[in-house]
Amino acid sequence: MIRVVLPPHLRTLAHVKGEVTLDVPGQITRGAVLDALEARYPMLRGTIRDHVSEQRRPFLRFFACERDLTHEPPDAPLPDAVASGAEPFLVIGAIAGG
């Protein structure tokens, strides 16, 4: 299971508390995790990446394992610790989300 930590406003929007856990098929990449997240919580479509271009929204960043993965390609494998569920994948609002 992949663990995802959302910023507070998106947790409210998705009606979830705490971490989200997802089954992600295939290789564990940022794109695959976001695909699974949006499939499970369709109200999040458009809030993390653009509806059409799938580009990251400019004021959001992605962290994991104390690394900044924001500018990694969306199809790059995430760290093993994220793939194994040992560490969460964090979606962070820039400047603490306002």
Added chain:
Amino acid sequence: MSGVRVLVGTRKGAFILTADGKRERWNVSGPHFAGWEIYHLKGSPVDPNRLYASQTSGWFGQIIQRSCDGGKTWETPGGGMTKTPDGMPAGESNKFVYDTSPDSGRPLTTHQWYDGTQHPWEFKRVWHLEPSLTDPDAAFAGVEDAGLFRTSDGGKTWLELAGLRGHGTGPKWQPGAGGMCLHTILLDPSDPKRIYIAISAAGAFRTDDGGKTWKPINRGLHSQYIPDPDAEVGHCVHRIALHRSRPKVLFMQKHWDVMRSDDAGDSWREVSGNLPTDFGFVIDVHAHEPETIYVVPIKSDSEHYPPEGKLRVYRSRTGGNEWEALTKGLPQRDCYVNVLRDAMAIDSLDTCGVYFGTTGGQVYLSADAGDSWTPIVRDLPAVLSVEVQTLR
């Protein structure tokens, strides 16, 4: 038993203020969507419990919220809530994509940037929601960068009426200080195919065929801040209002100048008269007196607060030109708030109520058509929009 429900959008959430027809004791509900900018929320005239809200954020983009119980509960419209295996509710956020299809769409052009160069057309947010006069599942959305969208399924899907953006003058449109927004949508109650809209800074437009084709209706407007002050487009119209009994008579608060049209916008004449400044954002019409109109004069250029630090609503009972200051109950010293374009509303009770919200977080009410004012609330976040529903 009659009553009113005031819908307030602020920089940090939505608030719903309710009272009975006396409008003396108020219940305040909120913040709804705490922390998000709520540019506008408005109820359906057909089903007053059906509300639509524009929830937006620089971080997370645009969400449309819908309530079917007068604002007690909300949902993101998604074709009916479904349950995932672990019981989480699912919906679908809302997608505003300009229509560039060969059949119904228009190619995305550029628009003018502040410095006159061309700039890509990009969706940013919904400024204004205008529910249909006949169908609670239908509504229009005015967006930044300027475009007009329509839903016919209660907000689940939004389709652009691309004829407006494709009018051909798009490269001459430019953003105002708040962005290039379509902020005013007026539906003609006597003609379902006629819609008026206004864009900062492009001007006013009208369709007579339900949104397929549009014509600029800016003849008579004069704006020194564009190369040709009398140009067909490029004017920074801040707000338009009409009285439902006389939908061809329009009143406009422009960047400067208060204007009036008696021919559905085909021509305009200035009616600023004795106003202390003819800059401002809001303009609205008395519910029962079509020649009685209200504005809140504001200093410009970038000062954007009331002249002399005195918050004054001005009322004309003659459809413009002759204005009286309404000050009773409003701060008459050290007041430096603004009243934004969507932040005035009028109820239709027998003694017409006038409401407006300020960037200082006050929402003022006059229950006697402007003669005296009292704050309903004083300390909300900066108010972006005010709407009122008259409940009977």
